[in-house]
Structure formats: structure tokens, C-alpha cells
Amino acid sequence: MKVNNEFVNLPSSLGHQVSIAQVGFAVVLQTDFGLRVQYDAVYHAEVQVPSTYQSIICGLCGNYNGNPSDDLLLPDGTQSSSVDAFGLAWALPPAGDECVGGGFLQQCNEAEAERYRREEACGLMGAGTGPFSPCHGFVDPQPHVKNCVFDMCILEGDRAMLCQSLQAYASVCQQSGVQIQPWRTSSFCPAVCPENSHYAQCSNNCAHTCASLSGSIYSCPKVCVEGCECDEGFFSDGDKCVSEKDCGCVHNGKYLKVGEVSVSDSCELKCVCHGADLLECVNQTCARGDVCDVQNGQRECYPVHSHCSYDIWGHLLTFDGGKGSTVQPGAFQMAFLCDEKSPDWFRVVLDVHPCTRNGPENVIMVHIFFQDLVITVNHKQHSWVNGRNVSYPMTTKEGVSISSKNNTVIVEKMFTLRLTFSITEGVVLSISGELRGKVCGACGNFNGDIGDDVISFSAVTSWKAEDFFTCDL
Numbered sequence: 054m055k056v057n058n059e060f061v062n063l064p065s066s067l068g069h070q071v072s073i074a075q076v077g078f079a080v081v082l083q084t085d086f087g088l089r090v091q092y093d094a095v096y097h098a099e100v101q102v103p104s105t106y107q108s109i110i111c112g113l114c115g116n117y118n119g120n121p122s123d124d125l126l127l128p129d130g131t132q133s134s135s136v137d138a139f140g141l142a143w144a145l146p147p148a149g150d151e152c153v154g155g156g157f158l159q160q161c162n163e164a165e166a167e168r169y170r171r172e173e174a175c176g177l178m179g180a181g182t183g184p185f186s187p188c189h190g191f192v193d194p195q196p197h198v199k200n201c202v203f204d205m206c207i208l209e210g211d212r213a214m215l216c217q218s219l220q221a222y223a224s225v226c227q228q229s230g231v232q233i234q235p236w237r238t239s240s241f242c243p244a245v246c247p248e249n250s251h252y253a254q255c256s257n258n259c260a261h262t263c264a265s266l267s268g269s270i271y272s273c274p275k276v277c278v279e280g281c282e283c284d285e286g287f288f289s290d291g292d293k294c295v296s297e298k299d300c301g302c303v304h305n306g307k308y309l310k311v312g313e314v315s316v317s318d319s320c321e322l323k324c325v326c327h328g329a330d331l332l333e334c335v336n337q338t339c340a341r342g343d344v345c346d347v348q349n350g351q352r353e354c355y356p357v358h359s360h361c362s363y364d365i366w367g368h369l370l371t372f373d374g375g376k377g378s379t380v381q382p383g384a385f386q387m388a389f390l391c392d393e394k395s396p397d398w399f400r401v402v403l404d405v406h407p408c409t410r411n412g413p414e415n416v417i418m419v420h421i422f423f424q425d426l427v428i429t430v431n432h433k434q435h436s437w438v439n440g441r442n443v444s445y446p447m448t449t450k451e452g453v454s455i456s457s458k459n460n461t462v463i464v465e466k467m468f469t470l471r472l473t474f475s476i477t478e479g480v481v482l483s484i485s486g487e488l489r490g491k492v493c494g495a496c497g498n499f500n501g502d503i504g505d506d507v508i509s510f511s512a513v514t515s516w517k518a519e520d521f522f523t524c525d526l
């Protein structure tokens with residue numbers, strides 16, 4: 054769980070405006086203007102807004118104007134005739150892994166669908182005398198049964214999917230204030246709870262946290278919500294249940310586990326939680342050349358450095374943040390130290406080949422030159438040092454290390470550069486802040502000014518590597 058890129062434990066609050074807590078199986082975010090967002094991190098998301106938002110809402114959830122027949126609105130305000138086109142129109146580019154939509158959907162035959170509609174499966178939600186029957190007058194089970202059957206068809210009757218579907222309906226019912234009957238058994242959708250906790254149909258996990266012991270205020274819902282709750286004498290520590298003496302500290306609305314560190318926005322105050330409410334804070338100043346930044350979810354003073362990247366689709370991002378596209382194959386100088394006589398001199402050349410036989414993407418070879426050293430890495434993650442094939446990890450006598458982790462080759466020279474290369478991410482070059490304004494090449498001059506980074510095709514072409522074969526550049 055991250056807030057503004059920083060990892061946080063639950064519950065967490067940002068002043069009085071926003072609070073986030075674990076409620077039952079879901080994470081719930083509430084704001085002081087009435088927005089409530091709930092997500093079970095698997096299957097079911099819910100958004101609630103106050104009635105002041107009527108008719109001014111856009112997106113998949115419709116326009117909230119009281120008329121269900123005009124809800125398939127496209128971003129341009131026109132009506133969509135197809136549900137698929139409506140869904141795709143609101144899709145955002147993926148932040149992480151590419152998500153392939155639509156194509157894999159498989160219909161199941163009527164006999165299978167009928168099997169999933171039975172009361173042993175999705176049909177349980179609509180069963181007249183079943184555990185969810187008290188809910189029928191409040192939340193129509195039929196759309197939920199239909200969605201459940203659809204998902205079961207795609208996942209060929211996956212049991213976990215069935216349980217998620219039922220859990221989602223249980224959640225909606227409980228939010229409506231309905232008392233459903235126990236629906237899980239040890240053999241049917243048993244809840245898996247962490248150590249020192251157990252399942253409860255009316256879980257108190259929102260209120261029984263280490264943070265609540267320290268007086269952190271979160272308005273837990275009054276309705277009964279199923280979930281895992283800590284055993285007697287234990288309290289939620291964010292993701293596990295611990296005894297009171299092992300609880301941590303609350304600082305600025307954030308709960309810190311024992312041993313965790315919190316650094317203020319400007320990095321001037323650093324607080325460490327040593328034990329239950331034992332918070333130690335010290336003033337600090339970032340060392341010269343360091344900046345206050347968030348990296349890997351943790352705010353701290355970090356050495357200044359900047360990256361330039363070139364991905365497998367040919368998108369270039371310069372040190373100063375300029376974006377451009379260079380799809381033309383050929384060899385070009387990604388970056389080099391303008392001063393060739395400097396002992397820190399380096400030069401990174403990307404040799405981009407259009408290997409259409411293997412697919413549409415270009416294949417990249419990376420050549421890194423130092424004063425008396427050449428390192429070559431190919432797309433199969435094989436490397437050569439001064440022309441000799443090497444295996445990882447290794448360090449040259451010049452102090453340049455080559456290693457491999459998670460299908461990424463890492464070439465690093467301390468205090469100068471770090472280059473990562475993977476077949477999925479392309480090439481990322483990070484260089485020391487000391488080299489500000491001293492580099493040349495397609496990655497720009499790293500002077501902090503995006504304005505003088507020219508990323509047009511002709512500008513990249515002008516950085517072609519003359520010592521390589523460049524048929525197209």
C-alpha cells in the first residue's frame with residue numbers, strides 16, 4: 054500500500070481529509086467530502102459518492118443522473134451502442150504489465166453454464182432459502198449470479214473465483230445493513246486468516262489495531278462486515294496480528310511497525326519506532342549532493358542521479374525528462390562524457406536492429422566504452438569484455454561490475470554510471486549528479502533544463518555512432 058509513492062501501513066490518514074483502513078477483507082478509503090472507495094485487492098471494487106455528485110460523474114459507473122438507460126456514455130459524451138466498446142473507451146494505458154483485453158474470453162456451453170447456475174455454485178446467491186436470502190429484498194442477486202457464471206465460464210469453474218464472487222455479494226449485502234447467514238464452511242470457501250487471527254462474520258478488524266490503541270481515529274463502519282479479526286489479546290499491525298507489547302508507534306497519522314522509519318516531507322526530521330509508542334526523532338540535513346526524494350517507496354536523502362531510458366518500442370526519455378520516439382534502426386550514442394580526456398570518460402552506444410523475423414520489436418545491442426575497456430551486452434543477456442565472452446557476476450580490474458538479476462543485466466561503475474538492460478524494459482542509464490551538464494548524446498545534456506533537449510528524429514540521427522554500421526540512420 055503506497056500513498057504518494059511512500060509505503061504506509063493500515064490504518065493511515067492524511068490529516069483529517071483522507072483515511073484508509075482495512076475493513077473486513079477490503080481496504081477502504083474515505084474522504085471528508087464523502088467519497089468512499091473500497092477494494093478487496095482481487096475482484097471487487099466499489100465507489101460511493103454523495104448525492105451532490107449527481108449528473109457530474111463520468112466513467113464506467115455511468116453519469117448518476119437517476120436514469121439507468123443512458124449509462125453507456127463514451128468519454129466524448131455520446132452514447133455507445135455496445136457494452137464492449139463502452140468498456141474499452143474508458144480503459145487507461147496499463148501502468149505495469151501489459152493487459153490483453155477481450156481476446157481470451159471463451160464462452161462455455163449451456164450445460165456448463167447451467168452447472169455454474171446451480172445452488173452449489175453461483176446460484177447460492179439467489180437460493181430462496183440460502184444464506185443470502187435475507188438480502189434478496191435489498192440487493193438483487195441476479196446480476197451477481199450472472200457475473201459469477203460469466204467469470205466461471207472464463208476460468209473453467211475455478212473455485213477461488215466462485216468464492217470471490219460470493220464474497221463480493223456478501224460484502225454488498227452487509228454494507229446494505231443486511232444480516233446474511235453463515236455461508237462459508239471448512240470445505241466451502243473457507244476463509245484463510247493469518248497467524249493469531251480467525252474468521253468472523255462480523256469482524257472487528259477495523260477497530261482492533263495497534264494504531265487504535267494509540268488513539269488514532271478512523272471512523273469504522275457501524276455495519277457488520279466479514280473478515281479476519283485478531284485473536285483475543287492481539288491487535289492488527291498492518292498485515293499481521295501482534296500482542297500489545299509488540300505494537301509500534303503512531304506518527305503524523307501513520308502507523309509505524311517496530312523498527313520502521315518515517316522521514317518528514319523535507320527530510321529534516323527522521324523518526325524511528327523502537328517499540329510500543331517509543332518514537333525517537335532526530336533532526337537531519339541531507340549531505341551535500343544528496344536530495345530528499347522517495348525511492349522504492351521510502352523517503353530519504355538519496356544521492357542525486359538521473360536516468361535516461363530507451364525502451365524496446367524505441368521511446369527515448371532524456372536525463373532532463375524530454376520524451377521522444379526514435380523507431381528507426383541503426384547505432385546511436387545514447388550518452389557520453391563530452392570531455393574525452395576525463396578519467397571518468399564513458400560512452401554508451403545502442404545498436405538497434407529490426408529483427409522482423411522474431412516479431413515487430415527491434416533488438417538492441419548495448420556497447421559501453423570506458424578509457425581502456427569495452428563492454429558489450431546483447432539481447433540474449435550475453436556479455437563481452439574487451440571482446441571476450443564473460444559470465445556473471447564479474448568485476449573488471451577497472452572496477453566495472455557486470456551482474457544479472459530478474460532477467461536484467463546490470464553494468465555499474467561506482468560514482469559514474471549504472472546501466473540496466475532487459476528484453477522487456479529496454480535500457481536505463483543512471484549517471485551521477487556530479488556529471489550534470491557534462492554529458493553529450495541523444496539523452497541530452499543533463500543540465501536540468503528540458504527545453505534544450507531536442508528529441509526529434511533528426512536530432513537523434515545527429516548522434517549516430519560513426520564507428521558502427523548504420524544503414525538507415
Ligand SMILES: [Ca+2]
Pocket residue numbers: 115116117118119120121122123124
Ligand atoms: Ca444514467
Ligand SMILES: [Ca+2]
Pocket residue numbers: 373497498499500501502503504505506
Ligand atoms: Ca537539457
